[in-house]
Amino acid sequence: MRKILVGVKRVVDYNVRVRVKPDGSGVITDGVKMSVNPFDEIALEEALRIKERGEAAEVIAVSVGPDDAQQQLRTALAMGADRAILVKTAELVEPLTAARVLLKVVEKEQPELVIVGKQAIDDDAAQTAPMLAALWDRPQATFCSKIEIQGGSARVTREVDAGLETIEVDLPAVFSADLRLNEPRYVKLPDIMKAKKKPLDVIELGSLGLSAEPGLKPVLTEPPKPRSKGVMVKDVAELVDALKKKGLVS
């Protein structure tokens, strides 16, 4: 029976107003609420639904990151993942590193599907799924809003700029979850208790024969340039006048 591997990244919670460190070396993460990347939650939810339909036997959640990412993996276990693997590193993980690590796990676990979020809301890079698919030499289906398993292949609807695209990929394959793939379930308290007993393996990234040293050097992190303060108008007439002055309406 099929295994599904799901990528789970620990990120700054989406409700946090991110602030840049004064010395330009990054963003402030001390004392900031951390969560599962919301797109990875959608990826996990999809894996769980595929399993609940009887189309897979096991869902494995994998994270690449600091020791604290165990918290996010426990959340994934509470949502319903069967077991979890943390590949531990203190370095900031670039997507290419994440893809190389996931490939090692894929080679060991031999899943039929790998599902990850389409992007992580910290680096917004949107690279891990295609990179893993490339290194694995398997199909990729990015920005999925529908995944239908049909024996040895999957029919996927993708959210593209023009609308919705349908493609067919042979399994095994890598999928990246878009917003409208599903709505992730809420975790219930008894599930959190149960999750504590589920297996969570921690392995050092170095033990896989890989290095997490980034290929891109972050030179400076700075806040965006603010927009200049606008004005409030009192009614439609004033608004239209202002737009006419700017030559934006005739």
Place this chain on the structure above:
Amino acid sequence: MSKILVIAEHDGKKLNQATARCVTCARQIPGGAVTVAVFAADPAAVAAQAAQLAGVQEVVTVAAAHNANALAAVLAPQVVALAADYSHVLAASTAFGKDLLPRVAALLGVPQISDAMSVEGAHKFKRPTYAGNAIVTLEAPADRKLVATVRSASFEAAAGGGSAPVRAVTLAAAVPSHTRFVSISAATSDRPDLASAPKVVSGGRALASKENFDLIFKLAEKMGAAVGASRAAVDAGYAPNELQVGQTGKIIAPELYVAIGISGAIQHLTGIKDAKTIVAINKDAEAPIFEVADLGLVGDLFQIIPELEKALAK
């Protein structure tokens, strides 16, 4: 000397404007010579458009039946084969570029810079992270190929008037059959394209229904504007997914952006920050959209939209 390969995005007939913006970014790379690559079943028409972009030195075409529809798994090994002679590989940071280039980068064994927003050097670029709340300057190793997607909203489209030579090439790259195109359901409309329109009218959750969202379409039509939507409006089914503007939708830079009934979540604001003029119409005076708006109007959109239509008709 940088030799830059820009991968053209197109629908088989028309070159996407995002590619013209990507060419502008490529031209800003110091000492760069820009080549545009067109992969298609029949690349002639698209190649002719690419050849007209100012600053393009050459257009190369790769004609093959398997290039009829853009599939990353099929295109990536071809791009890698073609990239042998180039120092940089760029594509627009659209659904097309985001799907293709990381696959290319991984095959080349190099990291990718996503959403380059400014050129700071031949191997140094700025890019937004955390939904645009932190801008990072990244330096890539100078002795490796540089792969980057380009944030369209940060660059003007290259002008026309060029006449670059077009050269057809044949590539030996083996392409996989494990990924197959089935269909695309593009909304057929004569409305302006959201990604490139100079004017955009967007609606949010406050429209409250799919029927009410028609008010946005009608106003946009009157203004000759494209239609956008907030994530909330798309999630609620008021508007189709391709109209979503924001961190996970389209990032746009129109001359005029009119946000109606959109509160302005940070994820939405990141998609519109480069608009020249932002107009916000919302009944909540405390809505965060007013923090970025150049012109703000507090009031009931169901009253304001008809008034606006009337005022514009005069």
